[in-house]
Amino acid sequence: MEPADVLAGLDPEQREVAQAVRGPVCVLAGAGTGKTRAITHRIAYAVHSGAVEATGVLAVTFTTRAAGELRQRLRALGVPGVQARTFHAAALRQLTYFWPRVIGGDPPAVIESKLPLLRTVCRSVGREAAQAEPRDLAAEIEWAKAGQIYPEDYAEAVKKIGRTPPVPAEEMVRVYEAYEALRRERHLLDFETILELTAALITEHGEVAAQVRQQYRHFVVDEYQDVNPLQKLLLDTWLGDRDDLCVVGDPNQTIYSFTGATSHYLTGFPVEHPGATVIKLVRDYRSTPQVVALANRVLEVARSPHRLSLVAQRPDGPEPAFTEYADEAAEAAGVARAVRALADRGVPLRETAVLFRVNAQSQAYEQAFAEAGIPYLVRGADRFFERPEVRKAVVLLRGAARSAGAGDDLAPAVHHILSGIGLTPEPPAGGRAREEWESLRALAELAEDLAARGAGLPGFVAELERRAAEQHAPEVEGVTLASLHAAKGLEWDAVFLVGVTEGMLPIVHAKTPEQIEEERRLLYVGVTRARVHLAVSWALVRSPGGRPRRPSRFLDGLTGRPARVRASAPAPRERRTVAATVSCRVCGKTLAAAAEQKLGRCAACPVDYDEALLERLKAWRAAAAKEAKVPSYVVFTDVTL
Numbered sequence: 001m002e003p004a005d006v007l008a009g010l011d012p013e014q015r016e017v018a019q020a021v022r023g024p025v026c027v028l029a030g031a032g033t034g035k036t037r038a039i040t041h042r043i044a045y046a047v048h049s050g051a052v053e054a055t056g057v058l059a060v061t062f063t064t065r066a067a068g069e070l071r072q073r074l075r076a077l078g079v080p081g082v083q084a085r086t087f088h089a090a091a092l093r094q095l096t097y098f099w100p101r102v103i104g105g106d107p108p109a110v111i112e113s114k115l116p117l118l119r120t121v122c123r124s125v126g127r128e129a130a131q132a133e134p135r136d137l138a139a140e141i142e143w144a145k146a147g148q149i150y151p152e153d154y155a156e157a158v159k160k161i162g163r164t165p166p167v168p169a170e171e172m173v174r175v176y177e178a179y180e181a182l183r184r185e186r187h188l189l190d191f192e193t194i195l196e197l198t199a200a201l202i203t204e205h206g207e208v209a210a211q212v213r214q215q216y217r218h219f220v221v222d223e224y225q226d227v228n229p230l231q232k233l234l235l236d237t238w239l240g241d242r243d244d245l246c247v248v249g250d251p252n253q254t255i256y257s258f259t260g261a262t263s264h265y266l267t268g269f270p271v272e273h274p275g276a277t278v279i280k281l282v283r284d285y286r287s288t289p290q291v292v293a294l295a296n297r298v299l300e301v302a303r304s305p306h307r308l309s310l311v312a313q314r315p316d317g318p319e320p321a322f323t324e325y326a327d328e329a330a331e332a333a334g335v336a337r338a339v340r341a342l343a344d345r346g347v348p349l350r351e352t353a354v355l356f357r358v359n360a361q362s363q364a365y366e367q368a369f370a371e372a373g374i375p376y377l378v379r380g381a382d383r384f385f386e387r388p389e390v391r392k393a394v395v396l397l398r399g400a401a402r403s404a405g406a407g408d409d410l411a412p413a414v415h416h417i418l419s420g421i422g423l424t425p426e427p428p429a430g431g432r433a434r435e436e437w438e439s440l441r442a443l444a445e446l447a448e449d450l451a452a453r454g455a456g457l458p459g460f461v462a463e464l465e466r467r468a469a470e471q472h473a474p475e476v477e478g479v480t481l482a483s484l485h486a487a488k489g490l491e492w493d494a495v496f497l498v499g500v501t502e503g504m505l506p507i508v509h510a511k512t513p514e515q516i517e518e519e520r521r522l523l524y525v526g527v528t529r530a531r532v533h534l535a536v537s538w539a540l541v542r543s544p545g546g547r548p549r550r551p552s553r554f555l556d557g558l559t560g561r562p563a564r565v566r567a568s569a570p571a572p573r574e575r576r577t578v579a580a581t582v583s584c585r586v587c588g589k590t591l592a593a594a595a596e597q598k599l600g601r602c603a604a605c606p607v608d609y610d611e612a613l614l615e616r617l618k619a620w621r622a623a624a625a626k627e628a629k630v631p632s633y634v635v636f637t638d639v640t641l
């Protein structure tokens with residue numbers, strides 16, 4: 001392939017990127033403007049024009065999948081042999097190679113999770129740590145290590161930035177120290193240590209530095225807005241005193257701050273590298289003008305300091321749809337129907353994605369798609385019934401079901417079992433910990449629903465096994481279910497952004513203005529994944545009778561023109577209406593209320609009836625469901641209390 005062929009199909013600014021074959025180069029641009037395409041073509045152009053050798057290029061991407069795609073696209077452009085890896089994969093490769101040669105012996109084993117070690121150390125470190133969620137402690141250690149904050153500096157560092165540790169800072173220091181001591185003693189590497197040790201090997205051993213720098217001479221980093229201090233350290237170490245580095249990113253897509261990532265490296269690049277070529281891209285090649293308009297509005301409302309408004313290039317498409325559903329099952333069923341309708345109109349299932357904030361939200365969609373016979377795949381996370389915490393829970397529940405009496409009360413029994421493996425009353429702070437909790441919470445809510453229909457523990461376990469078996473059906477191609485974090489950099493013809501409620505997006509534990517803005521950036525990432533069809537939806541309760549939810553605050557100002565708000569069609573299940581009469585236990589009067597969640601308070605007396613009422617409502621619902629003899633969805637209207 002001739003260099004000129006590589007430039008065909010690029011716009012003038014993208015060409016500028018491709019032709020700037022030597023760094024430092026910085027591309028700061030919004031979603032869908034062709035950053036990833038521009039760096040791919042830049043590498044191909046540089047190789048074809050003879051400016052660099054393919055084997056001297058190290059391209060760093062954020063996910064293994066993105067690295068694979070980059071290699072594939074380079075092969076298609078006639079450039080095999082470029083190393084495209086994640087930071088971890090690139091570092092681990094170097095560490096594994098140099099360790100026996102420099103340190104001697106085998107390199108330590110890599111651990112995927114810090115939890116087993118933390119469970120061991122927490123018991124001996126202090127009272128608060130023993131009671132804390134090991135997953136919160138793991139997330140805190142990850143944050144500290146990614147920020148190169150060592151145990152001795154930890155207390156001062158969190159005080160300085162006003163960060164609240166999961167346990168008092170002094171105790172957190174002891175946990176951190178004990179964790180590191182045990183990890184070393186057992187000769188283990190966690191993800192952060194892989195990066196840290198690789199950087200140290202290069203810095204401290206001249207012969208390692210010489211070899212690494214001789215091999216890699218040209219560096220390219222995609223998604224640079226989400227680089228954390230440890231990754232930056234490694235990158236600086238690879239570079240040494242050279243600056244043949246090209247970075248691309250979008251500060252409005254920083255979504256990994258909770259791991260210590262910061263967009264300052266991207267926005268500060270021209271200052272750190274004086275004389276750098278800085279190129280901005282503004283044409284959006286991915287999405288229709290309607291989707292682009294919505295993405296621009298998300299940024300306007302956010303008052304983002306980075307004015308990277310997008311200019312749409314594609315022809316008109318449909319307006320984004322905004323839909324409100326009664327509950328999560330209705331939302332999932334509605335999305336499944338819409339996916340089917342789009343497929344009938346020619347949108348392939350592999351070009352359709354359902355995106356949500358936490359992985360546990362996938363369960364309702366896995367269920368709805370299984371019921372509708374729509375194949376799907378879950379990206380970036382195990383499918384619900386394959387997640388370690390769910391598998392563990394099912395094993396425990398199965399064991400309990402064998403010894404259960406069907407008189408055992410299902411919901412409390414399930415709560416008791418799940419509380420033994422991490423279902424705390426309040427969710428943990430974030431990251432994987434939060435996702436595991438959400439999975440367990442989803443199981444508990446399913447148990448509550450089935451209990452209301454009169455099921456016992458064996459019935460519940462049978463239902464879980466039925467669902468698990470259905471969802472294990474092999475699929476070759478299907479709708480993508482992914483968290484917003486896992487959707488980064490990707491695109492589909494049709495995108496369904498689901499569960500857009502307060503508590504989910506923004507997630508309940510996002511409290512500070514910075515955390516809320518990061519949640520808003522997740523919405524921006526979600527919106528900008530759609531090429532043509534975009535549907536945003538939310539449900540007013542998770543399951544019937546559950547706690548009410550409000551649509552996300554981020555939708556304010558977005559759902560007006562040109563977007564449309566419409567009520568959802570009723571769920572395709574049997575609906576029954578149950579009326580009952582209750583009188584106030586204090587004054588004896590009968591009172592009326594329209595919806596279950598509004599019940600609970602006598603208008604005349606200062607008495608809260610929440611719990612008692614909900615118990616009675618659950619009993620009525622169970623009775624009504626039993627009588628209906630089909631899975632039913634019971635609506636209480638005109639209930640009198």
Ligand code: ATP
Binds near residue numbers: 031035037250286528
């Ligand atoms: P993100 O910020 O989401 O990672 P990005 O800036 O990396 O987005 P790309 O994924 O490179 O954007 O490009 C978005 C889409 O636009 C891709 O389908 C790409 O092939 C297409 N595209 C990019 N540039 C052009 C162009 N000049 N002509 C036609 N299509 C283009």
Ligand code: MG
Binds near residue numbers: 035037222
């Ligand atoms: Mg990209």
